[in-house]
Amino acid sequence: MFYSVRGKLIHMDSSTAVVECGGVGYNCQTTMNTLKNLRLGDEVTLYTYLNVREDAMELFGFSAKTELETFKTLIGVSGVGPKAGLAILSELSPEQVAMAIATDDIKTITRAQGVGKKIAQRIVLELKDKLAKSLSSEDTSLPSASAAANAAMGNIPKAIEALGVLGYSPADVSGILATMDSALPVEQLIAHTLRQMGRQ
Structure with missing residues (x-):
């Protein structure tokens, strides 16, 4: 529904950034990595994801598209909710997440607050399995050389x-x-x- 929000950053705390657009303040839950890139009072753009539940609508915002895409990939894993996704991306950059998964580095993923070994193992297993399936059906991959x-x-x-x-x-x-x-x-x-x- 929302691709991004652009406006003045009017409030920040340890887990949210509020961006005022056309007189409306959008409360975006976000990561420590995004918050490090923001400064109160600046004009900012956050790339967003709207999570709709039965009892609430939550807006998540990220300063980089790659962080947003990594967040969506993580919460696509069964048992991994937005809270865990934010925790992982507060601790690791998107490239560090990719490296950890590609190299079965479960310990690195568990550095994120509240993310235990079982969740980290599930992230690695499901995403590597998804990768294997996509590569097997990918006709335009690099030539399978020696x-x-x-x-x-x-x-x-x-x-x-x-x-x-x-x-x-x-x-x-x-x-x-x-x-x-x-x-x-x-x-x-x-x-x-x-x-x-x-x-x-």
Whole structure:
């Protein structure tokens, strides 16, 4: 329903940002990472997600599209609600989330407040399974080359796998990654790609 809200930031606390648009203040629940990018009184844009429940309507806002997309991916996992999604993205950046899932790093995900080992395991299992299914049906993926060819591509295959966890297909990201130095650390490749995707 809401793609984004733009206006003056009139209030902030530890978990919310209120943006005034046309005389209406929109109370957006958000992450610590987004709050770090905001300053009271500034004109801001938050990319939003509206969560409708039987007893409430909750608006979530993020300073970057990639953070919003990662949030939606996380809450798509069974048993992971908006509160856990915000907690994870308050502790980790989208690229750190992608790396943790792609490398089965459950411990990193449990650094988020209130996120235990079982929830972290479910996030990794469900999203890696989703990735495997999407790759098996992806006709425009990178050519399935030999191990030697993959090695020549450096960290790009790992970055493609990690970005796949966040819902980006190889076709979405391979063109962007092809312009980068394949020797860069995987997390850096992911971060650069997400920034480019956010500008499109």
